[in-house]
Amino acid sequence: MRNWLAFALAWGLILGGAFFASRVQTDGGAVTITEVRIPAEEGVTVSALLYKPAGATAAKPAPGVLVSHGYINTREMQSPFAIELSRRGYVVLAMDMTGHGYSGGIVGTAGFGGPAALRHLKSLPFVDKAAIGLEGHSMGGGPILAAAKADPDGYRAIVLEGSTPGLLGAPAPENPRNLAVVFGQFDEFAGLMWGVPKGGDIETSAKLQKVFGVTGPVEEGRVYGDIAQGTARLLLNPPITHPWEHFSASGVGGAVDWFQRTIPAPNAKPVSDQVWLSKELGTLVAFIGLVGLILATFDLLIGLPVFAALAQPAQPVVERRDGRWWLMLAITAILPALTYFPLMKVGQVFFPMAPFPQWVQNQLVFWALGTALISLILGVFLKNRAVFTNRWVPAILASLATMAVAYASILVVDGLFKVDYRFWVLGLKPLDATRAMQLPGYLILWTLFFLVAMRGLAGHIAVKGEGLIASLGWAKIAMAGGFLIMVVWQYATLFSTGLLLTPKEPLNTVIAIQFVPLLGVIGVIGAWTYRRTNSYVPGALICALFISWYVTSGTANHRQPGFEPQLPGAAAPAKK
Incomplete structure (x- = not known):
């Protein structure tokens, strides 16, 4: 009997925690989450989760945001962003990069899957095609910047969380529209991303200064350029690490705030109003x-x-x-x-x-x-x-x-x-x-x-x-x-x-x-x-x-039939 009670208790924790997590990530049922499979270039399929708020309809389209995880992660890693954006009324498409999760191909295939994912998001009748945002963490900057390069006028704003344009040779536009960079003071990848030894030194990065169009240190928190013209730039440098950029109030809040400023939310909320951690506790x-x-x-x-x-x-x-x-x-x-x-x-x-x-x-x-x-x-x-x-x-x-x-x-x-x-x-x-x-x-x-x-x-x-x-x-x-x-x-x-x-x-x-x-x-x-x-x-x-x-x-796939083996840092894979 004791063994059966332990068995029942385990199932209780599993089902109870999962149910609680589901209620949080669907905003109590106000957001529906569905599986999506998207045909992409080079014969691969991109997997994604679609978060659709109840207020998004064909008669009243809502703004949309494409979000992407980093290397050796999956679409679920972006759930804090997806939860907070969808409960504010944005339609969110959380994608698996190619070679990751349920997406086909290998790392880097088809622009990491970003261009196809953006096309799919814009094709949805309940999405406002003139109000699209892009967000990516770490290598997740690859697919969203590839999407921006493929469709230069197809989005309004970008947030790079612990990422950088052209990471490991990935395609990227020269002048991304309304770009916010959220980079932790203790980011472990400061040298790889921005060519500085410490995350806290990012304002002195020559690469960042070029992206911002300035010749001196970038001032954190200052909006450079003009949002209406699509030239705005913003640097946020919170005291967090690389993995905390997608798992902290400051990392998630920085993205939410920038989208609410550049792409007004149908159901705007204060940046401090965040519930995503409750979902993580449920799945824990x-x-x-x-x-x-x-x-x-x-x-x-x-x-x-x-x-x-x-x-x-x-x-x-x-x-x-x-x-x-x-x-x-x-x-x-x-x-x-x-x-x-x-x-x-x-x-x-x-x-x-x-x-x-x-x-x-x-x-x-x-x-x-x-x-x-x-x-x-x-x-x-x-x-x-x-x-x-x-x-x-x-x-x-x-x-x-x-x-x-x-x-x-x-x-x-x-x-x-x-x-x-x-x-x-x-x-x-x-x-x-x-x-x-x-x-x-x-x-x-x-x-x-x-x-x-x-x-x-x-x-x-x-x-x-x-x-x-x-x-x-x-x-x-x-x-x-x-x-x-x-x-x-x-x-x-x-x-x-x-x-x-x-x-x-x-x-x-x-x-x-x-x-x-x-x-x-x-x-x-x-x-x-x-x-x-x-x-x-x-x-x-x-x-x-x-x-x-x-x-x-x-973990990411670097070899699949029909594709040349691909290692981090190499050029985009060639199709056989």
């Missing part, structure tokens, strides 16, 4: 419910006769937390953090190829497998004395069944509420057919890593006689503690000096943020399943399925 609750569902489902399964052989009490060999235990905890926690930057760098040689088309995920699995190899070498000297009860066939079947239930839950949430499991940089969504075909190759590699990691966790960190809460807590520290220290150290340095501890690693630093909660979840799953089976195998398999699903669903 649903994400927590998902973790609970995985644990509860596994418990229910091993109670069935077909999986009963898996149910074995854990037999830790560690008697107490002595010097050896603390050493193993330190190695387990710190080693992945120490290897992260060097192995991610070397992992760039793992180029996109047919079974492994995602360049960033290729680097991640290179890091994971390299760390596992080092762990195995250390294991020769730090022997794992644990005796495990490994039953591979039922473990494989139970793990698959557990994650099948977890995956079914996100299909339910997506179908009923049009939300996914996410909070800020953490996001998990259903796979489309293309990404589902990509998952098996990555699953094999992640499984190899987790078999090593979970064996070490169970054999070295578990202590005889410790309670459930202590066991889960220490497992989280062992798996995520090193990354937490690394991320805190990076950002403490950034906030105190204006530069990251590793200033040449901005992308990998941002990627590392999400691994703090992810590795914590992995620790919980590993400790939980070991306590019930005396085996590291079920936990390893569940974690491999979870992480390969997570990364594959949200």
